[in-house]
Amino acid sequence: MIRVPAEPAGRFSDAWRRCVGTGRVELALRRDYQDSLRLLQQDIGFRHIRGHGLLSDGMGVYRPYEWQGERRVRHSFSYVDQVIDAYLELGIRPFLELGFMPGELASGEQTVFWWRGNVTPPRSHQEWAALVRVTLTHLVDRYGLDEVRTWPIEVWNEPNLPDFWQDADESAYHRLYEVTAHTVKEVDAGLQVGGPAISPGADEWLDRFAEFAEHRDVPVDFVSKHAYSSGPAQHVPFGVHQTLAPVSDLLAQFATPRDRLKGTRLAELPVHITEFNSSYRPDNPIHDTAFHAAYLAPVLAAGADHADSFSYWTFSDMFEEAGVPTALFHGGFGLLTHRQVKKPTYHLYAFLARMGEELLTRGEDHLVTRHADGRVTVLAWAPVDPTGETPGPERHTLRLSVPIGAGEAFALRSTVDEEHGNARTAWQRMGSPRSPRRHQLDVLHEASEPGRRHERLPVEDGRVDLALTLARHEVTLVELSPVEEEAPEWWDEGRLLGREPQ
Incomplete structure (x- = not known):
């Protein structure tokens, strides 16, 4: 018998719902996506949402053209406005990830995913800075400075992996981060900017990121990284199987930034785990199972001991990094399948939403x-x-x-x-x-x-x-x-069918 104390040990942190992941933000233009997000917010109520591709070609922000022999750039926010309007109407704020590179601004042709996000550095850091500046200025003008100050701004995604950043060039990432962070602060000093958004297995990047930020006096308002607990992929057609580490491995990954950054300028900054899950693959059947909910329950219960937020990757199976799914249940990351069928891990989150303060x-x-x-x-x-x-x-x-x-x-x-x-x-x-x-x-x-x-x-x-x-x-x-009994004193269940009292 475990005796539960009558006096509280403290407040139950809501770090588990401060952010959730999504497929590329362009998908927010679709009906099934918005229907799924509406249900999610009704039952769970996440605070922020983070996804790739805000500046990729599919969002159409960066539009260069020539006029009278001069190269110019027109910036279009038609899709950005629709996406963010939809988020705010559903009570969730963006966690902005700045990436990937617009094709016309990119220095190379390397892409990632089925939808071809360009992962090369900008051919002009000056033009990249202008893109960041005009995007954030537009968002401040449209949604107000007080609002946009509540949106964390993350620079790129997993630059330690050559699939996501050409050659995993750390010095090139530091240069991109420096240009971006200073530009963000030029728009407004109160905007939050951070990184380096690294994947598991590259914790030494945190050490060097801290050294770089101090040496160059670069703004950093939060530190971000990702956490997954699966091993190498064993491929089958349209799917994978993987080994899993004990769930304590995920919590250890959550703890890494604070452990490694002690004694540095970044030591006391908020830590955001901007992606986490068991498998890093969007086609692993483990995501769809009851096992998965029980496996992750201790992470959601204890994750706030180590991080200010930890963002489940992702809320919906509308995702498409590996292409359009071939079946309703296909091992997608989502808490929900297409057509809003709830998975067991969805209910783990919905149960937590009903916990007390x-x-x-x-x-x-x-x-x-x-x-x-x-x-x-x-x-x-x-x-x-x-x-x-x-x-x-x-x-x-x-x-x-x-x-x-x-x-x-x-x-x-x-x-x-x-x-x-x-x-x-x-x-x-x-x-x-x-x-x-x-x-x-x-x-x-x-x-x-x-x-x-x-x-x-x-x-x-x-x-x-x-x-x-x-x-x-x-x-x-x-x-x-x-129980506060309010049944009248004359009520007798034994007389339900009109029998006389005994």
Whole structure:
């Protein structure tokens, strides 16, 4: 029996929902994307959203032309305005990533992804600075300085990888960062700029980034990096399989910036994990499973110990880095499939959104919070075996003594496991249709909802004895609220069918 303290240990941080990832921002122009984001905000309510391609050709910002023998540039914000308007209307702010390079400004032709984002340095840093300046000035003019100051501005994406930055040229990145950061501050000193947005396995970049920033007196308002826990890809047609490290590896990656930057000028800056997930591949079936929700539960519960935000990559399967998906469930990063079918990890986030403001306790398999009105919420998860050598325990038991001030408590339990809140299971049983018919899609939406049950529990000495048995890969939310009985004194369930009282 675990005795939950009656007094809070502090506030439960909402770092887990301060940012979420998205496919290239151009996708926000589509209906399915906006429908998915609307649902996400209704159930979870993320604060910021980050994606690639703000300055790529698909957004059409950089438009050079010639007139009377002179080369000029026209900047168009038609798509940028539509995207950001849609975000703000849905209650989410952009976390701006400056990239990739417009083709006409690029120094080379190297691209990444199916949609060909150019990853070469600018052929003119002066023109790049002008592009950054005019873009941010437009955003300030349109949305107001106070608003845009709340949008972090990240310089590029994973420059330590040659796929994302030509030759992974660190000195070229430092030059790009320096030009960009000074330009941002020229627009307004209160705008937030940071980097270096590195992928896992390149932590030495943080050390040299700090040295560079101090030596060159370059503005840095936050430090960013990414975290993934999967091994090399084992390819199959339209998919991959990968090994997974223990989930503690993700938390260790979250902690890296603060650990490595101690004693530097960047030591006390906010740390943003601007991408994290298990697999770094958008076609790994692990993303669609109940296992995945149970695997990531401890990360969401404890991530705020190490970072100011950690952004799940991504909110929707509308993504397309590796091309248009070939099936509804295809291992996409998303919390939602196309057509808004919720995955188990979606519910992990939705459960967290229903937690209270006061943190009562946290353990290796549970998190307990309390709302201001006295409701107590318990999130619990079954342990998993990321090695795959065992299926994980078939049953996992947890017993808590929970403080609640009432004679009885109403307990509502919402469950996600292999059978509940798991549309992938239903999809496989119906034959894994790549493009489900309308009635099949209806079934999948129904199957994606958590299992729910409720009961009254006795309260003794101001405490509820909460005994939970979790199935394999289960994540469960129990909401406890004091019972205030308002049934009239004459009500008798025994007379429901008109029988005389005994």
